[in-house]
Each structure stands twice: as C-alpha cells, then as structure tokens.
Amino acid sequence: MKEFDFIKQYLVNRQSQDGQLVLGIGDDAAIIRPDTSHDIHISSDMLIGGRHFFTDVSAADLAYKVLAVNLSDMAAMGATPKWALLSVAVPQLQEDWVQDFCDSLFALADEYGVNIIGGDTTQGPWAFNVTIMGQTPQGLGLRRDAAQVGDDIWVTGRLGLACAALFDHWQEVQLDMDVFAECEAARLRPRPRVALGQHLVSLAHAAQDVSDGFAQDLAHILKASGVGAVINVDALPTLPALKHHEQWQHWVCAGGDDYELVFTAPKHQRQAILQAAQTTQTAVSLVGVITEQTDLMLLDSDGEAVTLEQWGFDHFE
Structure with a gap:
C-alpha cells in the first residue's frame, strides 16, 4: 500500500465531524477554532518499537495503546480530549495490518470523542507519535504544582x-x-x-x-x-x-x-x-x-x- 492511499482510505474517510474543526486531514495543516472560554491542553508521546512495545504485538493492541497513553495525559489534567495528530514510521504498509490498526485506533478515538486531524507517515523503524489536544474551562486544569500540606x-x-x-x-x-x-x-x-x-x-x-x-x-x-x-x-x-x-x-x-x-x-x-x-x-x-x-x-x-x-x-x- 502507498502512503497517500493509506491517508485517503484509512484517515481522511474516517474523520468525524467537529464543530470546532475548520479544516482537517488533507492540507498542510489542520485548523481548529477553540472555544475562547476554555484553556487548551497539548501533550505528545512517542512509542518506539523494541523500547516501548514488542514489534510482534498485534496491530489492534498497538493502536489502542498508542492513543491510550496520550488520553492518560489528558486525564491527568482533567481535560476533555478533542483532537489528535498521529505520526507513524513502519517498515511497510501491509493492508491487513493497517485495517486492524485503524479499526482499533478509531474505535478508541470515538469512545473518547477524539478527532484524528492530521500527522505524518513514513517508512522506517517502528515508531508512533501522537500529539493530543484537549480543553478545560479556563483556569480549572489540574497541575503538578498545586499539592498542599495535609492533602x-x-x-x-x-x-x-x-x-x-x-x-x-x-x-x-x-x-x-x-x-x-x-x-x-x-x-x-x-x-x-x-x-x-x-x-x-x-x-x-x-x-x-x-x-x-x-x-x-x-x-x-x-x-x-x-x-x-x-x-x-x-x-x-x-x-x-x-x-x-x-x-x-x-x-x-x-x-x-x-x-x-x-x-x-x-x-x-x-x-x-x-x-x-x-x-x-x-x-x-x-x-x-x-x-x-x-x-x-x-x-x-x-x-x-x-x-x-x-x-x-x-x-x-
């Protein structure tokens, strides 16, 4: 499978509707129009084959974890996850593998209301990076620096x-x-x-x-x-x-x-x-x-x- 066939068939065609998403996958960059009454939370996590996962892991399990670890960052902030960008390096795009990966990825994204809005794909050693964005009402995001004595x-x-x-x-x-x-x-x-x-x-x-x-x-x-x-x-x-x-x-x-x-x-x-x-x-x-x-x-x-x-x-x- 070629890169742009993968993008069109498995990413563009499965992108969900979003009132704050002005432009999604298919251009040089996505455009979002945030609600000005909210703060935006942004996080990024990378998983490397042989370091963070065994390369013989199933496509479905890998896709789940690639997104789940980023959702966990949103959870720690108390944020509602909204958008994610997925960048992938794999040795080759095998259609059965891609189908299983994307089915699992989008199932989890749908469960948590996340819209996949962009990313990158290249050939190379196994690597997956997700940048995720979420939101909280202004000033209410949880942080590390607010613990108090007696808590x-x-x-x-x-x-x-x-x-x-x-x-x-x-x-x-x-x-x-x-x-x-x-x-x-x-x-x-x-x-x-x-x-x-x-x-x-x-x-x-x-x-x-x-x-x-x-x-x-x-x-x-x-x-x-x-x-x-x-x-x-x-x-x-x-x-x-x-x-x-x-x-x-x-x-x-x-x-x-x-x-x-x-x-x-x-x-x-x-x-x-x-x-x-x-x-x-x-x-x-x-x-x-x-x-x-x-x-x-x-x-x-x-x-x-x-x-x-x-x-x-x-x-x-």
Missing part, C-alpha cells in the same frame, strides 16, 4: 501489573497463567481515567499520570509543589497474587506503564471523591498524605522504610 494522596486502579507482565516476558519470573493474562491485558490495554479526571477538576489540588513508576511520578508533584509525602506501600493497589513475588514492591512503586492517576486532594473531599469514583466506575485507593518536609517516605504497614533500587523508568538508563 490526601490517592491513586486509581491497580499498579504493577504491566511491569509484572514484562518480567514474565523477560523470563525473570514465571507468573501463573491466569495472573499473567490479567497483567498482560493491563500492559496492552490500559484504561485512561478521563471521566474521573474531569470530576477531579473541582475536587483535587494536583494530579499526574503514572507512566514511569508511581514513586517517580509522585515525586514530580512533590518537587513542583515544594512539599513531601508519606506513602503506605502496603496500601498501594495491586493484584493480590503479585505480592507472592519478592519483586512486587518494585513493580508497584517503580515499574511504570500503569497509566493510572495519582492525585492529591483535601481531606474534606474524601466522600465526594468516592462518589466520583463510583459514578465513573473507577477504583480509587487512599495511600498517603502530603507533608511539609520535602522528601518522599515509603513505609510499610508496620512503619518500616521501604527501599527501592530505582524509583522509575528512565529512557536513557
């Missing part, structure tokens, strides 16, 4: 599953078959917490998506806000079966690839947060507190310090 610290979903699946792939552990299946599903198809994020704009102070490891990503909030935290590691949500493995604290605290949210909120919002979680069918766990001391303390349920060899994923380590 509760919450996390959504479960942590460590994706990393545990990778350890199994790398033959460093052998998970039970059903446990591996659940962990692999979490690795391949994380659920962006967009709906909860939108509720949190009026409830939370600060938020961050957990992509490179819970400890490392929480530390971004602490540094930006000039505060510290105490975390009960045993309260961090995970698959109970993973706690039978000696690496479980690493998987949960530093493994990454979770695409959950960590957020801080005042104590008086606890009931409202639980109600928002129930409304959006999102599991949430209260795992710690923001402190005045500017460091992160990881403790177990007995108050003993938990030591990590590393705090999260680093692309250049």
Whole structure:
C-alpha cells in the first residue's frame, strides 16, 4: 500500500465531524477554532518499537495503546480530549495490518470523542507519535504544582501489573497463567481515567499520570509543589497474587506503564471523591498524605522504610 492511499482510505474517510474543526486531514495543516472560554491542553508521546512495545504485538493492541497513553495525559489534567495528530514510521504498509490498526485506533478515538486531524507517515523503524489536544474551562486544569500540606494522596486502579507482565516476558519470573493474562491485558490495554479526571477538576489540588513508576511520578508533584509525602506501600493497589513475588514492591512503586492517576486532594473531599469514583466506575485507593518536609517516605504497614533500587523508568538508563 502507498502512503497517500493509506491517508485517503484509512484517515481522511474516517474523520468525524467537529464543530470546532475548520479544516482537517488533507492540507498542510489542520485548523481548529477553540472555544475562547476554555484553556487548551497539548501533550505528545512517542512509542518506539523494541523500547516501548514488542514489534510482534498485534496491530489492534498497538493502536489502542498508542492513543491510550496520550488520553492518560489528558486525564491527568482533567481535560476533555478533542483532537489528535498521529505520526507513524513502519517498515511497510501491509493492508491487513493497517485495517486492524485503524479499526482499533478509531474505535478508541470515538469512545473518547477524539478527532484524528492530521500527522505524518513514513517508512522506517517502528515508531508512533501522537500529539493530543484537549480543553478545560479556563483556569480549572489540574497541575503538578498545586499539592498542599495535609492533602490526601490517592491513586486509581491497580499498579504493577504491566511491569509484572514484562518480567514474565523477560523470563525473570514465571507468573501463573491466569495472573499473567490479567497483567498482560493491563500492559496492552490500559484504561485512561478521563471521566474521573474531569470530576477531579473541582475536587483535587494536583494530579499526574503514572507512566514511569508511581514513586517517580509522585515525586514530580512533590518537587513542583515544594512539599513531601508519606506513602503506605502496603496500601498501594495491586493484584493480590503479585505480592507472592519478592519483586512486587518494585513493580508497584517503580515499574511504570500503569497509566493510572495519582492525585492529591483535601481531606474534606474524601466522600465526594468516592462518589466520583463510583459514578465513573473507577477504583480509587487512599495511600498517603502530603507533608511539609520535602522528601518522599515509603513505609510499610508496620512503619518500616521501604527501599527501592530505582524509583522509575528512565529512557536513557
């Protein structure tokens, strides 16, 4: 398949209607006309074959994750995702593969109301980059720099599953078959917490998506806000079966690839947060507190310090 055949058949013809989209795919640039009462949020994530995904992954799973990790960034800001640009480098365009990829991509985009409005396609080693844009009412976007001393610290979903699946792939552990299946599903198809994020704009102070490891990503909030935290590691949500493995604290605290949210909120919002979680069918766990001391303390349920060899994923380590 040729590049422009791919663009016309699989992108232009599937672009949805959008009242704020003046011009979409097919010109040198898209044109959007934002609502002036809203702030625009823009984020970009790149996934590289052999680094972020196995190159034998199914087209459908790859397309899902390429967009889902960007939706997670919008969720962390409390933003409504609106538009995305997709740039792709692949060794060749095989029609069956392209069909499966685009079916999955547009299914997820439609689910979250995202319009694919442009991008680029080239031949080369596996690489996928999405630039996503969303919006919040002016001044209401969640940020990293707004955590306050005394805030509760919450996390959504479960942590460590994706990393545990990778350890199994790398033959460093052998998970039970059903446990591996659940962990692999979490690795391949994380659920962006967009709906909860939108509720949190009026409830939370600060938020961050957990992509490179819970400890490392929480530390971004602490540094930006000039505060510290105490975390009960045993309260961090995970698959109970993973706690039978000696690496479980690493998987949960530093493994990454979770695409959950960590957020801080005042104590008086606890009931409202639980109600928002129930409304959006999102599991949430209260795992710690923001402190005045500017460091992160990881403790177990007995108050003993938990030591990590590393705090999260680093692309250049």
